[in-house]
Amino acid sequence: MSGSALVHKMVLLACLKERMVLMNFHIPELVVSAGSPEEAEKLLAAGADAVTVGDGRYALRVPGNFSMPMITDVVRIAHGQGKKVYVALNALLHQEELNGLDEYVRQLAQSKVDAVVFGDPAVLVAMQKTAPGLKRHWSTETTSTNWRTVNFWARKGASRAILARELSLEEVIGVKQQSRIPVQVQVHGMTCIFHSKRPLVSNYLHILGKGDNKQEQLMVLKENTRSGQHYPIIEDHNGTHVMSHEDICMLEHLGVLIENGIDSFYIEALGKPLSYNCQVVSVYRQAIDCLAKNPQAALDPALLDAINAVQPTERPIGTGFYFREQVY
C-alpha cells in the first residue's frame, strides 16, 4: 500500500497544479457495488461517491445480501459523508417475489435510500404506488442500447439510465447527447453476459451424479474446443449467470467519457476481494479528480500500474465493447 500512497501524493500534486487552469467539467459520480456495510464503508473511504447494494431475492448478482437493517446502516454511513446508496431491485420478477414487493419498496423509501435500480416495469408500477418520491435508475443491462429507449423510460419516471455494456464508445456518447436523463456506464470489472432462470450448474452436477453439491460461489467455464478464455459462472436464487472473461478497465479513456458528459461511472465489485476493489476505487477517484479539471490531461502511468499490481493474472483487463466492432 505504500506504493499506492506515493501514487496518491503524486497525483494530488498534479491536480493542484491543474486547479490553476480551472476549466471545470462536470465531475462524474463514482459508484461501486458493495457486499456488506463494512465493505461499503471502506469503499466510500477509498473514494466512491455512492454504493449499490441489494438483496439477492430482488437484485441480480449482488456481491452480498443486504437485509433491511443493513441497508439502514449503510445509508447512515453514506449520508454521514454526503454520499449515496442505491438499492438494486433489478431482477426479472416472478409472482413469488412480487407478493412482498410493495412492502419492500415502502421500507426502502423509509430507510432513505437515494435511488432504486430497476429493470422490470413491475417495479415502476410498485414504486409509483408506494414510493412516488424515490428516484429510479433504469437498468436492463443487455437491452439498454439506444437513446430513444432511455427517453421512453425517462418518460415513465426513470431518473437515470444505466447503459448496456455491449455499446461502443461512440454509441454511448450518442445516447448521452440525446438522453433526457443522466447516464451511467460501467468502467471497471466483470460484466454479465448470460442470465438463465434455470439452475444450470446444479443440473450439470446432477448429470455427473454429484447430487446437491450446490455452491453459491463463482466457478469457471472454459470453452471445450477453443483454449484460453475463462468465463466465471454463478448460480443463485435468480438462476445462472455467466460473466465476461475480461475485466473492463476504462481508466485510460475516462477523459473522453468525462468530456462527453457521462454522468456516472460504475465499478463492479463482484468476484474480487475487498482489497482489490478499494485499490481500484482509489485509482479511479484520483483519475477522475484529475481529469475533471482537464479531460485531456495525460493519465499518470502510475495509476494503471496500481491496477495491474492487483489484477489477478487469470483475469485480463480490456475495454469491453467500447472499441470493438460487432456484426449481425
Place this chain on the structure above:
Amino acid sequence: MTNQTRKKPELLAPAGNLEKLKFAVLYGADAVYIGGQQYGLRAKAGNFTFEDMREGVAFAHERGAKVYVAANIMAHNEDFAGMADYFQMLQKVGIDAVIVADPAIVDVCREAAPGLEIHISTQASVTNWQAVQFWAEEGIPRVVLAREVSLQEICEIKRHVDIEIEAFVHGAMCISYSGRCVLSNHMTNRDANRGGCAQSCRWKYDLFAEEEGDMHPLFAEGDETFTMSSKDLCMLEHIPEMIEAGVDSLKIEGRMKSIHYVATVVNAYRQVIDAYWDSPETFVFKPEWREEIMKAANRPLTTGFYFHQPTEDDQIFGVPPKMTAYDFAGLVLAYDEETGIATIEQRNHFKRGQEVEFIGPGRERFIQRIGEMWDEEGNSLDEAPHPMQKVLVRVEKPVKPYDLMRKEKGTT
C-alpha cells in the same frame, strides 16, 4: 367458462418466406409471423420484401388469417434511420400487427404508423402481471410472455389483466431469458440481440471450481461436458390446459424451419385445438398427433417452465440423440380423380417401391409404396432424382394440391 363467452385461441405459426407462409395458412394457422428485411432477429431467415409481404397478406387475408411482422431487435442509435418509413410501409401493405421488444421501437412505430397494432415480444422478458398491466396501460393489446412463465402464472396474469396473452407452445428455446444473453457478442463478435445469435449456449464447456486462483475440474475424465442446450418446447398434449389458462394465441417457433416442419407441426396443433375446442368433455388425445410432431422434431422435447422449473432432464447433454426425421419428398400440384394420378413436384429424391406418406391440411396421413410413375411426357420412371422435376404418381387415396409427400430420412 363456456365457449360462447370466450374466444377460440389463435394458432400462430412462423413463416420464413412466402412459400412457407402459404403452407402455414393452408395447414391451419390463424396467423403467421414473418420477418422483413430489417429489424428482425433472424438475419439468416429468408425474410420478406414489401412485395412478398403484399402477396403474403393477400393470400392470408383471403383465407381469414393474419400476418404479423417481427421487428424485435434491441435497436442501437444507428438503427433509427429509415425506421419510421419501414413501419409506414408495413401498415400500407396491410400487415396486421408488429412484434416489438424495444420500447424505442414501440415509440417510433406508434408515431409513424398510429393504426398499426403492436405486440410486445418475448424478447422483452415479461414475467408477471404487473409488467403486463404496464404494457396494457401503454395501449398495447397483446404481450408475448417470457418462456420462463408457468401455466399457473399465466392464469394469474389473465385473472388480473384484460389483454391478449400470447405464449409459445412449440419449438426451440433460448435457455437464457430471451434478450439477456450476449454470449455471441463476447464469443463471436456477433450481436445476439440484433439477429446475430451464434447459439453459443449449445457449445460444450468445461466447468471448474476456483480456489485462490487454482482451478479444479468439476468433471472427471470421460464425463459429459457442461452445456446449456435446451430441449425443444412441445405442449401438444397440454393444449387443453393452455386454453383453460386463457392463452389467446398459441405460438410455434421456427422462422428458419422447413416447409415440411411448418406444415406438420401446424397440422398437428390445428387438429388438437379444434378437437378440444369443439368438444372439451369428450376430448381424448390421439397418439397419432404426437407421432406426427415427432416426424418433424429436431431435438428431444420438453414442456419448458409450464409445469415446473426445468431440470437436467430438460436439457441436452452429450451427443444429441438422433431423431427419426422425415424428408419432404414431393409437393402435390394436382390430382386427377378419374385416374387416381397425382402430379408431384420433387423436393427430395424418391423412387419406385419406396414407402412414402401423404399428409394434407386437417386430415390423417396415409402410407403407400410408390408404384408406377411417369414424367410429364408420359415416359415411365424408376426414380425422381431432379429437384422441382414434375412426376406423375399413382396414389392410393385422393390427394389435393399443397398436400405433402414425405419419406423417412435415409431410406430408399
